[in-house]
Amino acid sequence: MRASYLQFSPSYLEPDRNRARVAEMIQGVETDLLVLPELFTSGYFFQSQDDLAEVAEPVPEGPTTDALRHWADDLNATVVAGLPEQEADLVYNSAAVASPAGEVAVYRKVHLFYQENDLFATGDLGFPVLEVEADGTSYRLGVMVCFDWYFPEAARTLAVKGADVIAHPSNLVLPHCPDSMPVRARENHVFTITANRTGREQREDEILQFIGQSEICDPDGNILQRAGAEDKGVGTVEVDPAEARDRHINQYNDVLADRRPDMYTLA
Protein backbone atom coordinates (compact mmCIF):
# COMPACT_ATOMS: atom_id res chain seq x y z
CA MET A 1 0.00 0.00 0.00
CA ARG A 2 1.00 3.62 -0.35
CA ALA A 3 1.30 5.93 2.65
CA SER A 4 1.56 9.71 2.40
CA TYR A 5 2.07 12.84 4.43
CA LEU A 6 0.94 16.27 3.32
CA GLN A 7 3.11 19.17 4.49
CA PHE A 8 2.04 22.78 4.18
CA SER A 9 1.65 26.01 6.13
CA PRO A 10 -1.94 26.50 7.33
CA SER A 11 -3.19 30.06 7.51
CA TYR A 12 -4.22 31.19 10.97
CA LEU A 13 -7.99 31.16 11.56
CA GLU A 14 -8.81 30.46 7.91
CA PRO A 15 -10.36 26.96 7.83
CA ASP A 16 -12.12 27.50 4.48
CA ARG A 17 -8.89 28.58 2.85
CA ASN A 18 -6.90 25.74 4.44
CA ARG A 19 -9.37 23.10 3.34
CA ALA A 20 -9.34 24.58 -0.17
CA ARG A 21 -5.56 24.47 -0.28
CA VAL A 22 -5.46 20.84 0.82
CA ALA A 23 -8.15 19.97 -1.74
CA GLU A 24 -5.92 21.47 -4.41
CA MET A 25 -2.73 19.80 -3.14
CA ILE A 26 -4.20 16.30 -3.16
CA GLN A 27 -5.53 16.42 -6.70
CA GLY A 28 -4.09 13.49 -8.62
CA VAL A 29 -2.40 11.99 -5.55
CA GLU A 30 -2.45 8.21 -5.56
CA THR A 31 -2.31 6.81 -2.05
CA ASP A 32 -4.06 4.52 0.41
CA LEU A 33 -3.34 6.53 3.55
CA LEU A 34 -2.98 10.30 3.71
CA VAL A 35 -1.89 12.05 6.91
CA LEU A 36 -2.34 15.83 7.29
CA PRO A 37 -0.79 18.02 10.01
CA GLU A 38 -2.19 18.73 13.45
CA LEU A 39 -4.75 21.59 13.52
CA PHE A 40 -4.52 21.86 9.76
CA THR A 41 -7.74 23.87 9.52
CA SER A 42 -6.96 26.50 12.09
CA GLY A 43 -3.29 27.20 12.58
CA TYR A 44 -1.68 26.63 15.93
CA PHE A 45 -0.64 29.58 18.06
CA PHE A 46 -4.01 30.87 19.25
CA GLN A 47 -4.10 34.47 20.39
CA SER A 48 -6.98 33.73 22.72
CA GLN A 49 -9.61 31.22 23.74
CA ASP A 50 -12.03 33.25 21.61
CA ASP A 51 -9.90 32.71 18.51
CA LEU A 52 -9.91 28.98 19.19
CA ALA A 53 -13.67 28.93 19.77
CA GLU A 54 -14.16 30.61 16.40
CA VAL A 55 -12.58 27.69 14.50
CA ALA A 56 -13.45 24.71 16.72
CA GLU A 57 -16.10 22.42 15.28
CA PRO A 58 -17.87 19.21 16.20
CA VAL A 59 -16.75 15.83 14.85
CA PRO A 60 -18.25 14.21 12.84
CA GLU A 61 -20.93 16.88 12.26
CA GLY A 62 -18.62 19.72 11.22
CA PRO A 63 -17.42 20.92 7.83
CA THR A 64 -13.94 19.44 8.18
CA THR A 65 -15.24 15.93 8.72
CA ASP A 66 -17.36 16.47 5.61
CA ALA A 67 -14.25 17.42 3.68
CA LEU A 68 -12.26 14.46 5.01
CA ARG A 69 -15.04 12.07 4.02
CA HIS A 70 -15.15 13.62 0.59
CA TRP A 71 -11.38 13.34 0.14
CA ALA A 72 -11.35 9.75 1.45
CA ASP A 73 -13.99 8.86 -1.12
CA ASP A 74 -12.28 10.75 -3.96
CA LEU A 75 -8.84 9.27 -3.26
CA ASN A 76 -10.14 5.88 -2.14
CA ALA A 77 -7.80 6.39 0.81
CA THR A 78 -8.00 6.68 4.58
CA VAL A 79 -7.40 10.29 5.63
CA VAL A 80 -6.11 11.34 9.05
CA ALA A 81 -6.12 15.04 9.93
CA GLY A 82 -5.81 17.27 12.97
CA LEU A 83 -8.42 19.88 13.91
CA PRO A 84 -9.82 21.65 16.98
CA GLU A 85 -12.84 19.65 18.09
CA GLN A 86 -15.71 21.27 19.97
CA GLU A 87 -17.67 19.05 22.31
CA ALA A 88 -20.11 20.75 24.67
CA ASP A 89 -18.04 23.56 26.24
CA LEU A 90 -14.69 21.82 25.78
CA VAL A 91 -12.25 21.97 22.89
CA TYR A 92 -9.93 19.05 22.16
CA ASN A 93 -6.84 18.98 19.99
CA SER A 94 -8.12 16.09 17.92
CA ALA A 95 -7.35 13.98 14.89
CA ALA A 96 -10.19 12.64 12.78
CA VAL A 97 -9.86 9.52 10.66
CA ALA A 98 -12.12 9.15 7.62
CA SER A 99 -12.28 5.94 5.62
CA PRO A 100 -13.36 5.52 1.98
CA ALA A 101 -16.41 3.66 3.33
CA GLY A 102 -17.51 6.84 5.11
CA GLU A 103 -16.61 5.79 8.66
CA VAL A 104 -15.14 8.41 10.98
CA ALA A 105 -13.09 7.90 14.14
CA VAL A 106 -11.61 10.50 16.43
CA TYR A 107 -8.55 10.73 18.67
CA ARG A 108 -8.16 13.49 21.25
CA LYS A 109 -4.56 14.45 22.01
CA VAL A 110 -3.52 13.02 25.36
CA HIS A 111 -0.24 14.87 25.97
CA LEU A 112 -0.74 18.60 25.49
CA PHE A 113 2.35 20.71 24.79
CA TYR A 114 3.17 24.01 26.45
CA GLN A 115 0.37 26.62 26.21
CA GLU A 116 -2.02 24.10 24.65
CA ASN A 117 -2.65 23.31 28.30
CA ASP A 118 -4.37 26.70 28.66
CA LEU A 119 -6.58 26.17 25.62
CA PHE A 120 -7.51 22.53 25.17
CA ALA A 121 -9.01 19.80 27.30
CA THR A 122 -6.76 16.75 27.61
CA GLY A 123 -7.76 13.73 25.55
CA ASP A 124 -10.13 11.33 27.25
CA LEU A 125 -10.59 8.60 24.64
CA GLY A 126 -7.29 6.71 24.81
CA PHE A 127 -5.20 5.78 21.78
CA PRO A 128 -7.22 4.27 18.92
CA VAL A 129 -6.21 1.38 16.69
CA LEU A 130 -8.49 0.90 13.69
CA GLU A 131 -8.76 -2.01 11.28
CA VAL A 132 -8.40 -0.53 7.80
CA GLU A 133 -8.88 -2.07 4.36
CA ALA A 134 -6.41 -1.01 1.69
CA ASP A 135 -5.19 -2.36 -1.58
CA GLY A 136 -6.90 -5.73 -1.14
CA THR A 137 -5.51 -6.36 2.34
CA SER A 138 -6.13 -4.98 5.80
CA TYR A 139 -3.88 -3.38 8.38
CA ARG A 140 -4.18 -1.76 11.79
CA LEU A 141 -3.83 1.98 12.00
CA GLY A 142 -2.95 3.79 15.22
CA VAL A 143 -3.14 7.54 15.76
CA MET A 144 -1.21 9.91 18.00
CA VAL A 145 -0.67 13.67 17.70
CA CYS A 146 2.57 15.68 17.81
CA PHE A 147 3.92 15.88 21.40
CA ASP A 148 2.59 12.38 22.13
CA TRP A 149 5.82 11.23 20.44
CA TYR A 150 7.81 12.47 23.45
CA PHE A 151 6.12 9.89 25.70
CA PRO A 152 7.17 6.37 24.72
CA GLU A 153 3.94 5.07 26.26
CA ALA A 154 1.89 6.56 23.40
CA ALA A 155 3.45 4.66 20.49
CA ARG A 156 3.95 1.65 22.77
CA THR A 157 0.26 1.60 23.64
CA LEU A 158 -0.62 1.70 19.95
CA ALA A 159 1.77 -1.18 19.21
CA VAL A 160 0.53 -3.26 22.13
CA LYS A 161 -3.01 -2.69 20.81
CA GLY A 162 -1.85 -4.07 17.48
CA ALA A 163 -0.97 -1.06 15.31
CA ASP A 164 1.09 -1.81 12.19
CA VAL A 165 1.15 1.83 11.10
CA ILE A 166 1.06 4.96 13.25
CA ALA A 167 -0.34 8.18 11.77
CA HIS A 168 1.15 11.19 13.53
CA PRO A 169 -0.32 14.61 12.63
CA SER A 170 2.05 17.24 14.03
CA ASN A 171 2.88 20.91 14.45
CA LEU A 172 6.47 20.43 15.62
CA VAL A 173 8.54 23.33 16.88
CA LEU A 174 11.20 21.51 18.93
CA PRO A 175 14.04 20.04 16.83
CA HIS A 176 14.11 16.51 18.27
CA CYS A 177 11.19 14.62 16.76
CA PRO A 178 12.51 13.82 13.26
CA ASP A 179 15.56 12.05 14.72
CA SER A 180 13.47 10.38 17.43
CA MET A 181 10.70 8.85 15.32
CA PRO A 182 13.09 6.18 13.99
CA VAL A 183 13.51 5.11 17.63
CA ARG A 184 9.74 4.96 18.12
CA ALA A 185 9.40 2.95 14.89
CA ARG A 186 12.22 0.57 15.80
CA GLU A 187 11.33 -0.04 19.44
CA ASN A 188 7.77 -0.92 18.43
CA HIS A 189 8.53 -2.40 15.01
CA VAL A 190 5.89 -0.26 13.30
CA PHE A 191 5.66 2.14 10.39
CA THR A 192 5.28 5.80 11.38
CA ILE A 193 3.98 8.68 9.27
CA THR A 194 4.60 12.11 10.75
CA ALA A 195 2.86 14.94 8.87
CA ASN A 196 4.23 18.25 10.06
CA ARG A 197 3.55 21.84 9.06
CA THR A 198 5.88 24.63 7.97
CA GLY A 199 5.88 28.38 8.48
CA ARG A 200 5.80 30.49 11.60
CA GLU A 201 3.20 32.04 13.88
CA GLN A 202 3.52 34.83 16.40
CA ARG A 203 1.77 35.80 19.61
CA GLU A 204 2.86 38.99 21.29
CA ASP A 205 6.64 38.77 21.14
CA GLU A 206 6.86 34.96 21.01
CA ILE A 207 7.49 33.36 17.62
CA LEU A 208 6.97 29.70 16.86
CA GLN A 209 8.89 28.33 13.89
CA PHE A 210 7.51 25.02 12.66
CA ILE A 211 10.21 22.64 11.47
CA GLY A 212 8.64 20.73 8.58
CA GLN A 213 10.62 17.51 8.01
CA SER A 214 7.54 15.32 7.74
CA GLU A 215 8.78 11.76 7.81
CA ILE A 216 7.92 8.14 7.11
CA CYS A 217 9.85 5.42 9.00
CA ASP A 218 9.81 1.66 8.60
CA PRO A 219 9.71 -0.96 11.40
CA ASP A 220 13.52 -1.25 11.37
CA GLY A 221 13.78 2.47 12.12
CA ASN A 222 14.89 3.46 8.63
CA ILE A 223 13.74 6.85 7.40
CA LEU A 224 12.00 6.04 4.11
CA GLN A 225 11.28 9.66 3.29
CA ARG A 226 11.80 12.99 4.99
CA ALA A 227 10.57 16.35 3.67
CA GLY A 228 12.66 19.49 3.88
CA ALA A 229 12.08 22.12 6.54
CA GLU A 230 10.17 24.41 4.14
CA ASP A 231 8.82 21.96 1.54
CA LYS A 232 5.15 22.04 0.71
CA GLY A 233 3.54 19.02 -0.90
CA VAL A 234 2.66 15.36 -0.56
CA GLY A 235 5.30 12.67 0.08
CA THR A 236 4.36 9.07 -0.67
CA VAL A 237 6.12 5.75 -0.12
CA GLU A 238 5.14 2.16 -0.76
CA VAL A 239 4.94 0.23 2.52
CA ASP A 240 3.96 -3.32 3.41
CA PRO A 241 2.15 -3.37 6.78
CA ALA A 242 2.81 -7.13 6.98
CA GLU A 243 6.45 -6.23 7.75
CA ALA A 244 5.24 -4.77 11.04
CA ARG A 245 3.02 -7.72 11.93
CA ASP A 246 5.90 -10.00 13.02
CA ARG A 247 7.70 -8.10 15.80
CA HIS A 248 10.81 -10.30 15.74
CA ILE A 249 14.11 -8.49 15.18
CA ASN A 250 16.06 -11.78 15.17
CA GLN A 251 15.18 -15.41 15.81
CA TYR A 252 15.23 -14.85 19.59
CA ASN A 253 13.86 -11.36 20.17
CA ASP A 254 10.33 -10.07 19.63
CA VAL A 255 10.11 -6.45 20.74
CA LEU A 256 6.62 -6.86 22.16
CA ALA A 257 6.70 -10.46 23.38
CA ASP A 258 10.00 -9.80 25.20
CA ARG A 259 8.45 -7.07 27.33
CA ARG A 260 8.46 -7.88 31.05
CA PRO A 261 5.58 -5.93 32.59
CA ASP A 262 6.15 -7.69 35.92
CA MET A 263 9.55 -5.96 36.09
CA TYR A 264 8.27 -2.47 35.17
CA THR A 265 7.06 0.39 37.33
CA LEU A 266 4.89 2.44 34.99
CA ALA A 267 1.82 3.35 37.00
Add this chain to the structure above:
Amino acid sequence: MRASYLQFSPSYLEPDRNRARVAEMIQGVETDLLVLPELFTSGYFFQSQDDLAEVAEPVPEGPTTDALRHWADDLNATVVAGLPEQEADLVYNSAAVASPAGEVAVYRKVHLFYQENDLFATGDLGFPVLEVEADGTSYRLGVMVCFDWYFPEAARTLAVKGADVIAHPSNLVLPHCPDSMPVRARENHVFTITANRTGREQREDEILQFIGQSEICDPDGNILQRAGAEDKGVGTVEVDPAEARDRHINQYNDVLADRRPDMYTLA
Protein backbone atom coordinates in the same frame (compact mmCIF):
# COMPACT_ATOMS: atom_id res chain seq x y z
CA MET B 1 30.12 15.29 40.41
CA ARG B 2 32.17 13.47 37.80
CA ALA B 3 30.79 10.52 35.85
CA SER B 4 32.92 8.17 33.77
CA TYR B 5 32.77 5.24 31.41
CA LEU B 6 35.62 2.83 30.85
CA GLN B 7 35.86 1.37 27.35
CA PHE B 8 38.14 -1.54 26.50
CA SER B 9 38.21 -4.96 24.86
CA PRO B 10 37.90 -7.74 27.44
CA SER B 11 39.76 -10.96 26.69
CA TYR B 12 37.56 -14.01 26.37
CA LEU B 13 37.53 -16.23 29.48
CA GLU B 14 40.34 -14.34 31.17
CA PRO B 15 38.80 -12.68 34.23
CA ASP B 16 42.13 -12.27 36.06
CA ARG B 17 43.65 -10.53 33.09
CA ASN B 18 40.58 -8.35 32.54
CA ARG B 19 40.47 -7.24 36.17
CA ALA B 20 44.20 -6.48 36.02
CA ARG B 21 43.74 -4.38 32.88
CA VAL B 22 40.92 -2.39 34.44
CA ALA B 23 42.98 -1.88 37.61
CA GLU B 24 45.73 -0.44 35.44
CA MET B 25 43.40 1.74 33.35
CA ILE B 26 41.76 3.41 36.34
CA GLN B 27 45.00 4.42 38.07
CA GLY B 28 44.92 8.15 38.66
CA VAL B 29 41.33 8.52 37.42
CA GLU B 30 39.37 11.12 39.36
CA THR B 31 35.67 10.40 39.31
CA ASP B 32 32.62 9.85 41.50
CA LEU B 33 30.91 7.25 39.31
CA LEU B 34 32.69 4.75 37.09
CA VAL B 35 30.76 2.49 34.71
CA LEU B 36 32.46 -0.56 33.14
CA PRO B 37 31.10 -2.62 30.24
CA GLU B 38 28.73 -5.57 30.44
CA LEU B 39 30.49 -8.91 31.16
CA PHE B 40 33.79 -7.09 31.51
CA THR B 41 35.43 -10.03 33.28
CA SER B 42 34.53 -12.75 30.83
CA GLY B 43 34.02 -11.59 27.29
CA TYR B 44 30.68 -12.03 25.61
CA PHE B 45 30.26 -14.61 22.87
CA PHE B 46 30.35 -17.84 24.85
CA GLN B 47 31.28 -20.95 22.92
CA SER B 48 29.31 -23.12 25.32
CA GLN B 49 27.46 -23.23 28.62
CA ASP B 50 30.63 -24.82 30.03
CA ASP B 51 32.69 -21.79 29.06
CA LEU B 52 30.18 -19.55 30.79
CA ALA B 53 30.14 -21.76 33.90
CA GLU B 54 33.92 -21.47 34.08
CA VAL B 55 33.82 -17.68 34.55
CA ALA B 56 30.50 -17.18 36.38
CA GLU B 57 30.88 -16.23 40.03
CA PRO B 58 28.66 -15.39 42.97
CA VAL B 59 27.89 -11.80 43.96
CA PRO B 60 28.94 -10.45 46.43
CA GLU B 61 31.15 -13.40 47.45
CA GLY B 62 33.22 -13.64 44.25
CA PRO B 63 36.56 -12.15 43.25
CA THR B 64 35.05 -9.50 40.98
CA THR B 65 32.94 -8.01 43.75
CA ASP B 66 36.13 -7.92 45.83
CA ALA B 67 37.86 -6.00 43.06
CA LEU B 68 34.92 -3.59 42.62
CA ARG B 69 34.87 -2.87 46.36
CA HIS B 70 38.60 -2.27 46.29
CA TRP B 71 38.35 0.09 43.31
CA ALA B 72 35.39 1.94 44.86
CA ASP B 73 37.44 2.48 48.00
CA ASP B 74 40.59 3.48 46.11
CA LEU B 75 38.80 5.93 43.81
CA ASN B 76 36.26 7.04 46.41
CA ALA B 77 33.73 6.42 43.65
CA THR B 78 30.73 4.22 43.00
CA VAL B 79 31.64 1.50 40.48
CA VAL B 80 29.11 -0.27 38.24
CA ALA B 81 30.30 -3.29 36.25
CA GLY B 82 28.86 -6.21 34.32
CA LEU B 83 29.74 -9.83 35.05
CA PRO B 84 28.23 -13.31 34.79
CA GLU B 85 26.65 -14.05 38.16
CA GLN B 86 26.27 -17.60 39.43
CA GLU B 87 23.39 -18.26 41.78
CA ALA B 88 22.60 -21.90 42.57
CA ASP B 89 22.45 -23.55 39.15
CA LEU B 90 21.51 -20.39 37.25
CA VAL B 91 23.73 -17.77 35.63
CA TYR B 92 22.52 -14.18 35.26
CA ASN B 93 23.94 -11.44 33.06
CA SER B 94 24.36 -9.06 35.97
CA ALA B 95 25.71 -5.68 36.93
CA ALA B 96 27.17 -5.16 40.38
CA VAL B 97 27.29 -1.75 42.05
CA ALA B 98 29.96 -1.15 44.68
CA SER B 99 30.00 2.00 46.81
CA PRO B 100 33.00 3.56 48.58
CA ALA B 101 31.29 2.57 51.85
CA GLY B 102 31.56 -1.07 50.82
CA GLU B 103 27.91 -1.65 49.99
CA VAL B 104 27.12 -3.88 47.03
CA ALA B 105 23.92 -4.06 44.97
CA VAL B 106 23.14 -6.24 42.00
CA TYR B 107 20.97 -5.94 38.89
CA ARG B 108 20.18 -8.96 36.70
CA LYS B 109 19.57 -8.14 33.05
CA VAL B 110 15.86 -8.29 32.28
CA HIS B 111 15.91 -8.19 28.47
CA LEU B 112 18.30 -10.79 27.09
CA PHE B 113 19.59 -10.31 23.55
CA TYR B 114 19.79 -13.00 20.92
CA GLN B 115 21.70 -16.13 22.00
CA GLU B 116 22.03 -14.84 25.57
CA ASN B 117 18.62 -16.46 25.86
CA ASP B 118 20.29 -19.87 25.54
CA LEU B 119 22.87 -19.11 28.22
CA PHE B 120 21.47 -16.85 30.91
CA ALA B 121 18.46 -16.82 33.17
CA THR B 122 16.33 -13.69 32.74
CA GLY B 123 16.62 -11.10 35.48
CA ASP B 124 14.23 -11.51 38.37
CA LEU B 125 15.08 -8.54 40.60
CA GLY B 126 13.55 -5.61 38.71
CA PHE B 127 15.35 -2.36 37.98
CA PRO B 128 17.26 -0.92 40.95
CA VAL B 129 17.51 2.72 41.94
CA LEU B 130 20.08 3.40 44.66
CA GLU B 131 20.64 6.47 46.78
CA VAL B 132 24.31 7.38 46.36
CA GLU B 133 26.49 9.92 48.17
CA ALA B 134 28.95 11.80 46.03
CA ASP B 135 30.88 15.01 46.27
CA GLY B 136 28.97 16.22 49.31
CA THR B 137 25.53 15.66 47.83
CA SER B 138 23.41 12.64 47.04
CA TYR B 139 21.77 11.41 43.87
CA ARG B 140 19.77 8.43 42.71
CA LEU B 141 21.49 5.90 40.47
CA GLY B 142 19.58 3.49 38.24
CA VAL B 143 21.08 0.52 36.43
CA MET B 144 20.18 -1.26 33.21
CA VAL B 145 22.32 -3.43 30.92
CA CYS B 146 22.85 -3.19 27.16
CA PHE B 147 19.74 -4.45 25.26
CA ASP B 148 17.49 -3.07 28.01
CA TRP B 149 17.91 0.25 26.16
CA TYR B 150 15.75 -1.11 23.32
CA PHE B 151 12.73 -1.32 25.63
CA PRO B 152 11.59 2.15 26.69
CA GLU B 153 10.03 0.61 29.79
CA ALA B 154 13.49 -0.05 31.29
CA ALA B 155 14.77 3.53 31.44
CA ARG B 156 11.21 4.73 32.14
CA THR B 157 10.92 2.43 35.13
CA LEU B 158 14.21 3.76 36.48
CA ALA B 159 13.03 7.35 36.03
CA VAL B 160 9.64 6.68 37.61
CA LYS B 161 11.51 5.11 40.55
CA GLY B 162 13.46 8.35 40.85
CA ALA B 163 16.74 7.82 38.99
CA ASP B 164 18.72 10.97 38.19
CA VAL B 165 21.53 9.03 36.51
CA ILE B 166 21.34 5.73 34.62
CA ALA B 167 24.45 3.53 34.47
CA HIS B 168 24.34 1.33 31.38
CA PRO B 169 27.06 -1.34 31.07
CA SER B 170 26.93 -2.65 27.49
CA ASN B 171 28.37 -4.97 24.87
CA LEU B 172 26.68 -3.38 21.88
CA VAL B 173 26.84 -4.94 18.43
CA LEU B 174 23.82 -3.33 16.73
CA PRO B 175 24.48 0.21 15.46
CA HIS B 176 21.42 1.96 16.89
CA CYS B 177 22.08 2.54 20.58
CA PRO B 178 24.47 5.53 20.49
CA ASP B 179 21.92 7.59 18.54
CA SER B 180 19.03 6.31 20.67
CA MET B 181 20.37 6.99 24.14
CA PRO B 182 19.80 10.75 23.70
CA VAL B 183 16.12 9.86 23.24
CA ARG B 184 16.11 7.77 26.42
CA ALA B 185 17.85 10.61 28.29
CA ARG B 186 15.49 13.27 26.94
CA GLU B 187 12.19 11.40 27.34
CA ASN B 188 13.05 10.67 30.98
CA HIS B 189 15.08 13.81 31.70
CA VAL B 190 17.98 11.82 33.16
CA PHE B 191 21.73 11.50 32.67
CA THR B 192 22.82 8.28 30.97
CA ILE B 193 26.27 6.68 31.00
CA THR B 194 26.71 3.88 28.50
CA ALA B 195 30.01 1.97 28.90
CA ASN B 196 30.54 -0.23 25.86
CA ARG B 197 33.34 -2.57 24.80
CA THR B 198 35.40 -2.73 21.65
CA GLY B 199 36.90 -5.58 19.66
CA ARG B 200 35.38 -8.65 18.13
CA GLU B 201 34.60 -12.22 19.13
CA GLN B 202 33.85 -15.25 17.00
CA ARG B 203 31.86 -18.44 17.43
CA GLU B 204 31.97 -20.93 14.61
CA ASP B 205 31.50 -18.74 11.54
CA GLU B 206 29.61 -15.94 13.29
CA ILE B 207 31.57 -12.80 14.16
CA LEU B 208 30.35 -10.15 16.59
CA GLN B 209 31.93 -6.72 16.18
CA PHE B 210 31.43 -4.51 19.23
CA ILE B 211 30.85 -0.88 18.34
CA GLY B 212 32.49 1.09 21.17
CA GLN B 213 31.07 4.63 21.20
CA SER B 214 30.55 4.69 24.96
CA GLU B 215 28.49 7.75 25.66
CA ILE B 216 27.31 10.18 28.34
CA CYS B 217 24.05 12.11 27.72
CA ASP B 218 22.43 14.88 29.73
CA PRO B 219 18.73 15.24 30.62
CA ASP B 220 18.11 17.41 27.56
CA GLY B 221 19.38 14.61 25.32
CA ASN B 222 22.70 16.25 24.52
CA ILE B 223 25.65 13.93 24.02
CA LEU B 224 28.24 15.25 26.48
CA GLN B 225 30.90 12.79 25.42
CA ARG B 226 31.13 9.88 23.00
CA ALA B 227 34.15 7.59 22.61
CA GLY B 228 35.33 6.39 19.23
CA ALA B 229 34.51 2.92 17.91
CA GLU B 230 37.97 1.57 18.81
CA ASP B 231 39.07 3.87 21.65
CA LYS B 232 40.29 2.33 24.88
CA GLY B 233 40.28 4.42 28.02
CA VAL B 234 38.22 6.32 30.53
CA GLY B 235 35.95 9.21 29.55
CA THR B 236 34.83 11.60 32.29
CA VAL B 237 32.42 14.53 32.37
CA GLU B 238 31.21 16.81 35.12
CA VAL B 239 27.47 16.39 35.67
CA ASP B 240 24.99 17.91 38.11
CA PRO B 241 22.35 15.32 39.05
CA ALA B 242 20.15 18.16 40.34
CA GLU B 243 19.51 19.04 36.68
CA ALA B 244 17.63 15.75 36.39
CA ARG B 245 15.64 16.19 39.56
CA ASP B 246 13.16 18.69 38.10
CA ARG B 247 11.57 16.92 35.12
CA HIS B 248 10.09 20.07 33.60
CA ILE B 249 11.08 20.81 30.00
CA ASN B 250 9.13 24.10 30.01
CA GLN B 251 6.83 25.84 32.48
CA TYR B 252 3.91 23.58 31.48
CA ASN B 253 5.40 20.16 30.77
CA ASP B 254 6.98 17.72 33.19
CA VAL B 255 7.94 14.53 31.36
CA LEU B 256 6.96 12.29 34.26
CA ALA B 257 4.06 14.21 35.80
CA ASP B 258 2.45 14.55 32.34
CA ARG B 259 2.26 10.80 31.89
CA ARG B 260 -1.33 9.51 31.62
CA PRO B 261 -1.23 5.88 32.79
CA ASP B 262 -5.04 5.72 32.61
CA MET B 263 -4.73 6.19 28.84
CA TYR B 264 -1.98 3.60 28.32
CA THR B 265 -2.16 -0.09 27.54
CA LEU B 266 1.16 -1.47 28.75
CA ALA B 267 0.32 -4.70 30.57
